[in-house]
Amino acid sequence: MSTEIPIPSPADTQDATVGIIGMGDMGRLYARKISAAGWKVTACDRPDKYEALKAEFQGSSITILENGHLVSRCSDYIIYSVEAENIDAVVRLYGPSTKMGAIVGGQTSCKAPEIAAFERHLPKDVEIISCHSLHGPKVDSRGQPLAIIPHRATPEGTALITRILSCFRSKTVQLSAREHDRITADTQAVTHAAFLSMGTAWHANAQFPWEVERYNTGGIENVKINIMMRIYSNKWHVYAGLAILNPAARDQIRAYADSVTELFKLMISHKKQEFSDRILEAGRAVFGRHRGSPLLLRDDILDQYSLSSAQIPKSERRPNSHLSLLAMVDCWWKLGIVPYDHMICETPLFRLWLGVVEYVYRDKRLLEECIETAMEDDTFRMDDLEFTFAARGWSDAVSFGDFEGYRKRFEKVQTYFAPRVAEATRLGNEMIAKIFEKTRDEAGEENTA
Numbered sequence: 001m002s003t004e005i006p007i008p009s010p011a012d013t014q015d016a017t018v019g020i021i022g023m024g025d026m027g028r029l030y031a032r033k034i035s036a037a038g039w040k041v042t043a044c045d046r047p048d049k050y051e052a053l054k055a056e057f058q059g060s061s062i063t064i065l066e067n068g069h070l071v072s073r074c075s076d077y078i079i080y081s082v083e084a085e086n087i088d089a090v091v092r093l094y095g096p097s098t099k100m101g102a103i104v105g106g107q108t109s110c111k112a113p114e115i116a117a118f119e120r121h122l123p124k125d126v127e128i129i130s131c132h133s134l135h136g137p138k139v140d141s142r143g144q145p146l147a148i149i150p151h152r153a154t155p156e157g158t159a160l161i162t163r164i165l166s167c168f169r170s171k172t173v174q175l176s177a178r179e180h181d182r183i184t185a186d187t188q189a190v191t192h193a194a195f196l197s198m199g200t201a202w203h204a205n206a207q208f209p210w211e212v213e214r215y216n217t218g219g220i221e222n223v224k225i226n227i228m229m230r231i232y233s234n235k236w237h238v239y240a241g242l243a244i245l246n247p248a249a250r251d252q253i254r255a256y257a258d259s260v261t262e263l264f265k266l267m268i269s270h271k272k273q274e275f276s277d278r279i280l281e282a283g284r285a286v287f288g289r290h291r292g293s294p295l296l297l298r299d300d301i302l303d304q305y306s307l308s309s310a311q312i313p314k315s316e317r318r319p320n321s322h323l324s325l326l327a328m329v330d331c332w333w334k335l336g337i338v339p340y341d342h343m344i345c346e347t348p349l350f351r352l353w354l355g356v357v358e359y360v361y362r363d364k365r366l367l368e369e370c371i372e373t374a375m376e377d378d379t380f381r382m383d384d385l386e387f388t389f390a391a392r393g394w395s396d397a398v399s400f401g402d403f404e405g406y407r408k409r410f411e412k413v414q415t416y417f418a419p420r421v422a423e424a425t426r427l428g429n430e431m432i433a434k435i436f437e438k439t440r441d442e443a444g445e446e447n448t449a
């Protein structure tokens with residue numbers, strides 16, 4: 001497993017042709033970066049987008065072709081960057097046209113269906129080496145994790161793909177498809193489930209949280225709101241694909257919804273001792289080994305990134321039960337997950353989420369305040385009730401494998417929050433850039449934000 005940030009040498013002979021099938025947000029990022037590093041790049045999207053794409057890339061060094069057959073015939077490394085739900089159909093269509101002896105990979109967020117499609121439809125002389133950039137298209141790729149998944153690969157093939165992808169200057173980690181899916185079920189799918197549920201709950205209570213006094217409480221609430229908005233500003237298929245198609249994700253999201261429900265029941269039945277014992281034991285299991293290490297986040301930074309115009313002074317802030325966060329630790333504990341072990345596949349959102357969770361659990365006073373609020377204070381009861389419904393609803397949508405139902409749930413909330421998306425995206429980008437700049441500074445790494 002390697003985690004260094006490789007710096008490509010301009011003197012390298014970059015004589016392989018890289019083909020990209022699917023020129024959406026991630027395909028474009030890949031095409032631009034790989035081409036800028038000196039590799040010959042050919043690319044396509046659906047045939048009906050050929051003319052528009054060709055006009056857009058006119059004058060660039062990226063060659064736009066009409067379809068995936070043409071890309072496959074002339075490329076030495078072909079990357080499928082299409083919706084996870086479509087991967088089998090697209091590989092079935094273009095896979096047989098793959099150039100003899102080429103290497104094929106995919107950039108979808110869940111590897112089980114991608115690898116199955118490659119095994120099913122690619123000629124036997126073709127190597128399979130997949131990848132996954134663990135960040136969105138607008139995040140600086142430098143220093144972020146990049147999984148490389150050699151599945152049917154020679155050492156020479158793996159070395160070539162590692163060299164091609166070194167232009168991202170990401171932290172590369174080699175994993176099997178199975179390891180990748182197990183880890184990202186936690187770093188991505190469950191994280192998203194928590195924030196999707198927050199958005200659904202706020203929508204169900206007809207709230208814009210930044211307009212509600214009890215959410216204008218700085219650091220932690222700012223992160224929750226900004227990440228929730230970030231997720232709902234993205235495309236539903238990205239989240240649906242990585243949750244529905246990953247078998248490990250289904251189980252983990254179900255476990256998260258169970259933890260939310262069980263904790264909520266203890267709250268409304270005022271079983272304080274049982275609730276408190278459970279929270280503290282989960283905290284010890286998850287954070288015990290990390291007590292002495294530096295915190296991932298500090299709230300003096302987080303306070304700056306608020307969608308609200310009125311910030312409440314710290315002394316007047318109202319505590320929150322933070323059910324979403326308590327349930328996350330409960331679920332990790334129940335599943336025997338130590339999230340720090342999964343940092344090799346961290347995404348920016350996962351790091352922020354773990355940072356916030358850790359911030360509460362490593363502050364004894366704050367954690368006691370959550371327990372006290374959960375038991376004694378009804379201020380957040382309606383929010384927690386809706387959050388519980390929402391977590392179970394998202395878990396059902398994922399376990400039923402229902403893409404259409406998922407899309408409808410997602411888009412309903414997305415539409416509700418749409419008026420503030422542009423501002424939230426700007427703030428979220430600033431917050432992420434600032435936090436990662438600071439994290440890299442503190443780790444003594446090169447500042448690349």
Ligand SMILES: NC(=O)C1=CN([C@@H]2O[C@H](COP(=O)(O)OP(=O)(O)OC[C@H]3O[C@@H](n4cnc5c(N)ncnc54)[C@H](OP(=O)(O)O)[C@@H]3O)[C@@H](O)[C@H]2O)C=CC1
Nearest residue numbers: 022024025026027045046081082083084107108109135136
């Ligand atoms: N967005 C993100 O943050 C990240 C996404 N990923 C993964 O990367 C993949 C791509 O995501 P993203 O770029 O965001 O999604 P997009 O929807 O922006 O891009 C996918 C593109 O593939 C096209 N496509 C579909 N079928 C074909 C076909 N037969 N031939 C050629 N092109 C086709 C789509 O066209 P159409 O829209 O018409 O279907 C679309 O333009 C997904 O699997 C996602 O899970 C990975 C890391 C981060």
Ligand SMILES: O=C(O)C(=O)Cc1ccc(O)cc1
Nearest residue numbers: 109133134135136347348349
């Ligand atoms: O950081 C996140 O979790 C995101 O929401 C962006 C994202 C989405 C899909 C991926 O496969 C990788 C990153």
